Amino acid sequence: xxxxxxxxxxxxxxxxxxxxxxxxxxxxxxxxxxxxxxxxxxxxxxxxxxxxxxxxxxxxxxxxxxxxxxxxxxxxxxxxxxxxxxxxxxxxxxxxxxxxxxxxxxxxxxxxxxxxxxxxxxxxxxxxxxxxxxxxxxxxxxxxxxxxxxxxxxxxxxxxxxxxxxxxxxxxxxxxxxxxxxxxxxxxxxxxxxxxxxxxxxxxxxxxxxxxxxxxxxxxxxxxxxxxxxxxxxxxxxxxxxxxxxxxxxxxxxxxxxxxxxxxxxxxxxxxxxx
Numbered sequence: 001x002x003x004x005x006x007x008x009x010x011x012x013x014x015x016x017x018x019x020x021x022x023x024x025x026x027x028x029x030x031x032x033x034x035x036x037x038x039x040x041x042x043x044x045x046x047x048x049x050x051x052x053x054x055x056x057x058x059x060x061x062x063x064x065x066x067x068x069x070x071x072x073x074x075x076x077x078x079x080x081x082x083x084x085x086x087x088x089x090x091x092x093x094x095x096x097x098x099x100x101x102x103x104x105x106x107x108x109x110x111x112x113x114x115x116x117x118x119x120x121x122x123x124x125x126x127x128x129x130x131x132x133x134x135x136x137x138x139x140x141x142x143x144x145x146x147x148x149x150x151x152x153x154x155x156x157x158x159x160x161x162x163x164x165x166x167x168x169x170x171x172x173x174x175x176x177x178x179x180x181x182x183x184x185x186x187x188x189x190x191x192x193x194x195x196x197x198x199x200x201x202x203x204x205x206x207x208x209x210x211x212x213x214x215x216x217x218x219x220x221x222x223x224x225x226x227x228x229x230x231x232x233x234x235x236x237x238x239x240x241x242x243x244x245x246x247x248x249x250x251x252x253x254x255x256x257x258x259x260x261x262x263x264x265x266x267x268x269x270x271x272x273x274x275x
Contacts, residue, residue, distance in 0.1 A: 003074060003079065004074075005071075005074055005079060005081065005082055006067055006070035006071050006074055007067075008067065009060065009063045009064050009067045011058070011060075012057070012060050013053055013054075013056035013057040013060050014042070014045050014056070015060065016056040016059040016060045016063065017041060017044075017048075017053075017056045018037075018038060018041045018045075018058075019043050020056075020059075021041060021044070022037060022041075025037040025040050025041055025044075025082075028040060079252055097172060097173055099165050099170075099173075100170060100172070101166035101167055101170055102163070102260075103163050103259070103260055104156060104159035104163055105256050105259035105260050106156075106162055107153070107156055108149055108152040108153040108156050109137075109138075109141055109152070109156075110156065110256070111152040111153075111155045111156050112137065112141055112144070112149075112152045112188070113133075113134065113137045113141075115152075116137060116140070117133060117137075119129070120133045120136050120137055120140075121133055123136070126134060130253075131250045131252070131253070134250070134252050134253075138222075138252075142154050143259065148184070159231045222251070222252075225238070225251045225252050225255055226238070226251075228255060229255050229258075232255075232258075232259065232263070233263065234255065234263055237258055237263065238251060238254055238255055238258065239262070239270075240265060241254045241258075241265065241268060241269060241272070242250070242254055244269070246248075246273060247269065247272050247273065249272050254268065254272065255271055257271050
């Protein structure tokens, strides 16, 4: 008998920290989804020093070695690998709440682009791609003085304040989910683990002087876009999505979507692909 297929080890050092502390974390967020414990674990993991994190890194490496041995034994015993169930295969799919307040994105540049979009589209003429408007706006933004940028920065800050106020009273709808296989939670663990291992520790506010630039190529982004992504802690996520063959959007558009989705690669990818 081949036995049961061993479970793949995910989440890196963070995943081991989460496994060790899951029971205690769940007690701290009673009545909330399992993903709430993952998010709380992410916050706690960030406070650990390098010595404490090295303990969990060693645990992760040991777990990987064990998984590889168990998998080899499983396959040699006649076991067959099962494909992981995708979210699309679930009986109930998560859907976006149309009533949820929309988070403003793009900083001062985004407000500038919104105000000038019609003007730029008229200037470019019919038949031009959306990215052409973004490129032209980026070029014009660089020539705008600091004094002229301030109203747009103020507008963005006001939108942010209104968004935060709206979120204080926002109540998400109750949705029943088919999560018997725990795949949603595993996705959260993997994403949080990647963020802990690779992303910058601090997420800085959007600068009024940094504007997203237009697409240069499928995987090539401008220094302005990369600088903005780095400040937000999204640089690796931006590159990951930009290098995805299925994602046809420009780096500037990908970054804007990442901001809308609060850095979630899974959610941003779905939005960009129109899923």
